[in-house]
Amino acid sequence: QDKVRIGFTTDMSSLYSDVDGKNGAMAIQMAIDDFGGKVLGKPVELLTADHQNKADIAASKAREWFDTQGIDVMIGGTNSGTALATAKVAEEKKKLYIVNGAGSSALTNAACSPYTVHYAYDTVALAKGTGGAVVKQGGKDWFFLTADYAFGHALETDTGNVVKAAGGTVKGAVRAPLNTSDFSSFLLQAQNSGAKILGLANAGGDTIASIKAASEFGINKSMKLAGLLMFITDIHSLGLKDTQGMYLTDSWYWDKDDASRAFAKKFFAKAKSMPTSIHAANYSAATTYLKAVAAAKTTDSDKVMAQLKSMEISDFFGKGRIRPDGRYVHDMYLLEVKKPSESKSPWDYMKVAATLKGEEVFTTKAESKCALWK
Amino acid sequence: MHDKTSDTILETRQLTKSFKGFTAVNDVNLRVQRGSIHALIGPNGAGKTTCFNLLTKFLEPTQGQILFNGQDITREQPAQIARRGIIRSFQISAVFPHLSVLENVRVGLQRKLGTAYHFWKSERSLNQLNEQAHHLLTEVGLQDFARETTVNLPYGRKRALEIATTLAMEPELMLLDEPTQGMGHEDVDRVTQLIKKVAAGRTILMVEHNMGVVSNIAHTITVLQRGAVLAEGSYAEVSGNPAVMEAYMGTTDGQLQGAH
Amino acid sequence: MATPALEIRNLQAWYGESHVLHGVDMVVQPGEVVTLLGRNGAGRTSTLRAILGLTGSRKGSIQSNGQELIHLPTHRIARHGIGYCPEERGIFASLSCEENLLLPPALKGSGKGMSVDDIYEMFPNLAERRHSQGTRLSGGEQQMLAVARILRTGAHLLLLDEISEGLAPVIVQALARMIKTLKSKGYTIVMVEQNFRFAAPLADRFYVMEHGRMVEQFDASQLNEKMPVLHELLGV
Amino acid sequence: MNKTSKNILYGLLLLVLLAVPFIGIYPVLVMKLLCFALFASAFNLLLGYTGLLSFGHAAFLGGSAYVTGHALKVWGVPTEVGLLLGTLAGAVLGWLVGSLAIRRQGIYFTMITLALAQMLFFFCLQMPFTGGEDGLQAVPRGQLLGFINLGNDLTMYYVTLLITAAAFLLIMRIVHSPFGQILKAIKENEPRAISLGYDTQRFKLMVFVLSAALSGLAGSLKTLAMGFATLTDVHWTMSGSVVLMTLVGGLGTLSGPLVGAAVVIALENKLGEFGHLVASTTGIEWFNGLGESVTMVIGFIFVVCVLAFRRGIMGEVIALVERWRGKQA
């Protein structure tokens, strides 16, 4: 084969397309270009497709690409459902799969595979980050509004565990389908539970819609909202007025250090919006992969994987190592949304409230059921 | 001679149908003799069609009984009644337009084979019916049209085909609602003759406004008016009845009598 | 001679791809009653429908009182004072008997239409069932309603398709009287009739159609001498 | 077309299908196509030959897909039992939906099938065993009859070909059977069929169940071939697709659904590539985005088919051949 091919499927048209989408593909392309466009003397090519958040499309696209396009590695975009499906295909075809957009912690736990790397964040980290912070501030009675698929379920359980471990209670949960249009009746159910904290175990468009509806029905007055996974683009479309003071956990923030700001600047020039943590992770993951190929002098999946798991990763996105279960352990950040008055410039939305040590926020060896890490 | 009951193929007892307070058929006691051609006439709105609809259970009687060969069939479903041998023709021509003439008749014959639900059998298994079908077509004068697609037949021939298909069901009792309606003179004659011919060995109950046809072939005539029986008898008896003249035939001068 | 109430020249009509009228010519003078005879499928109904533009497509010339109608859409043709009683009656199920009767809009500037009371007097059955749903009427009652309906609008040219069909002899006689009355009031009438004995005493003139063409045309006075021809053509 | 020339054509088609893996066509795609061809043929049995437009056939495809998927993955039943269970599930669902829907006629029938299928969709969305939005993934193919390893794409391909061909023959037989003859009569004039003593409701129900069972077989086979069953299979757009396939190919023709399925599947999978091709040859940038506009293009085809092309591809071909023969004669 005369080329090194990277495949990337993500949601390019639906509720998560702001979070990752076309700009996610662009970030990978940036990484390839910055790497020189070549590895092992062969040109690097990127193939992209919109999986529309459908697991079947993601899986069959991956299968087709592995079978007919000679894809060497898949980078996975948003949506845990699609990611779990793609991971299965990759495992069957013995090809590398690096997950960025999806959050489900199952990817490196119950459903772990020797070919999966979970790179950016996961639901356990979010739960320990945001969930832990809120409970610490006294928010002990929880009710979850959950996106009804792998990611939502994982986030709900993981956060529930954190809350209970810290002495809180979970009063219930309501599951809304992905891309729900009207959250009002779900929110009323939440309100009637009498809980104090409404944990939004959803993401992207769903989070935006539920926060808006909550303020329309005055629910934000009787309950405190905890957005368990929020991205800067979500804050951007909701505005600071409705979000100020919220805590969120993320793997990266553009304003966290100089290297990040540099990347953000370059990204912004092309995309006209600030990168989300997933965009940054896409860039970082692609670069890391190419480095590993260069170091292993082959694109053979097993050898590259061995290389990946043995090397130290350090760039603007983060520092750390890939564990045997495939989890890339790096620091996470607890961010606090600024008041409108604190925001100095466009996209200046958050400040880092705490840095969370990777070893503490990701799944621990004791908690893991992954056979690869025993 | 048969005794009276076995001679009666169809009997209604106090048959009544009301629509929201309007009684369309009122306490009708009808006796149709086996082997006869029985005509039902009467002014418009007298309840003739409604009567037919009751007999074939397209409508549910409000009251009364229907007896066929001495058995009470008042509670049966339309398809059950058809299977008993009471077959009705429709006012509009009822054929399967895109099947061939032969196939039309075969649809009528096929039910007896008992393979109508056999989706695994070849349709060639139906060829055994062809002989019988040709026979029926000959009976109605369509022997030369067997391969023709039915839409292409002229109107009168479609009626003939319809009758052939009906015959395939081996009806004991045929109900014909205005069989000559909308036909030209030639066709009226042809169909009248056909009815007469197929009546052999069967019983026919028909509604007809064409007095020419009625006088020609009907053995017994029942005149309905406002849902009730006004008179009954042979054509001569009925047409001489002053009440019938007034209600149905109109002027006695005979100028328009039997208008068709 | 006055302008004809209806003048048809070389009228051709199609239903989809099937060509049903092959050049019909016909002239009707004001106040005349004309009957169209022919076998089933000869094209009589189609002629009436073509006048109103109800066939698939048509060609030729149709003039009413000197005005060309062929290029007009159906509703504009009707507004020239043409009342149509269709073969299949066309009673509306979702309208009551009376609503059916009142449905066709009265024509502007013509006071000739019959009043509702006159109509009920002529057809007592209808008065009795006036609040019934249209299609709940018996076959014959529907036929009456269909005729009655166009007498109200003030149309002066009536196209009647098989109106005696399925009616009891008494009613047929009443209709015959009605046509005479209408004629005496100056209506122009084109009737399609299967029922020769009904039509014969009423019509001023006869047309005979075959295969989408007029094949014969004669006056009432010629009726007797034409009987053999009719017999051959129609089996009368 | 006469019988022999038809048979020759079908024979040729079969040869091409047998050769697929050796002429560089991606067999997984062809497997998918075969499953949909079977699905469309089963659907056509209803629409084309009985005149019943069901807009809920996704329920049978998808319902069976889940049943087979669950049986193979969770219960670990042998592959052939899984297929059988799926087909059975299709029949049972068909019986349930059918016995409700045939109570109404025409467009109501259509709306009822659509609504009931949507109900199943929501059911599948919520039931834990379907995996909700994530679907059932990584369904094992297992071994057919205990010794044929289906893990190999090539083996799977030929098994799929065998099963679909057999099912297609069955459909042909149904159409040309005493039963099929009555269906034709019902389609032509239902009241008349009733008056001839046929319980038309039962015939309609039976053909509905047959069609559903065969659709179920298609769904089960698809799960097996692709390895997953997801909500896409039960979504109403799937019902729309199968209508489109049948319409494009030609209503009431035996070969139409095969052609239609090929066209629609090719469109869904290859439109993007086709767009890039056109864009690069014509230089019109717009075509590059064609891949994202699959729905739009499909909608457009629907409109064109309905307005100008109602006989469908095979319908037109047959009409053309007939006209040509007419001229010869």
Place this chain on the structure above:
Amino acid sequence: MSALLSQLLLGLVNGSFYAILSLGLAVIFGLLNVINFAHGALFMLGAVLTWMGMNYLELNYWVMIVLAPLAVGLVGIIIERLFLRWIYKLDHLYGLLLTLGLTLMLEGVLRSAYGVSGLPYSAPISGATNLGFMIMPNYRGFVVLASLVVCLLTWYVIEKTKLGAYLRAGTENPRLVEAFGINVPLMVTLTYGFGVALAGFAGVLAAPVMQISPLMGQNLIIIVFAVVVIGGMGSILGTILTGLGLGIVEGLTKVFYPEASSTVVFVIMAIVLLIRPAGLFGKEK
């Protein structure tokens, strides 16, 4: 108890959408014999146009509540003239398929322009009323009111006026009505325009309540089909009542058995079919 009342109220809001949509569907089916699958898409168009008007032209909501239905009606008129006109003679199924095709095209176009996620939008009537058991945004109350008024007006025109009689007659035999001198083609065009304008109006009302997205009409339209089957299209008033009623039932289900709330309408449909095949208000045959 308060949960019950609040879900009931929310159900009523949904019911209003069902009512307007199924009403438009019934009116169109009546005269054109077409099951207008595009109804959902035109509903969506109403919402999207509102969004566009407010974002690009900076018009306010109250202008759009008039303009958007008119614009959707206009689109409907164009659709009718351009496409539907040619298929009236054909089997029902072609109407359904044609409008399905149009739906996919319309959704496809807007989808490539906006993606499928919600567009941001806020309620034009701000504030909420504390009803004791819940806080009801004022805007939602307005939705219920506005749709009721529109439905009743439509009912009156169709059942009680001469125009309505033309419409009902045209529904059965348009050619004959035309032969009586009534401009049926125009009536058909306007009816379609009006029917979809109703959908557009519902779309405008829905814009602030639901997320505006190119696919927002998809699931709704199928529920509305079920509503139509339950009500039976025979009666206008029946259609309206069924719509409202089912919205409420759905609301109740959310309290008692939330899992079933998305299927309850279909379950009711099945039951109604078993007991009254012609629908609650439908006429036999």
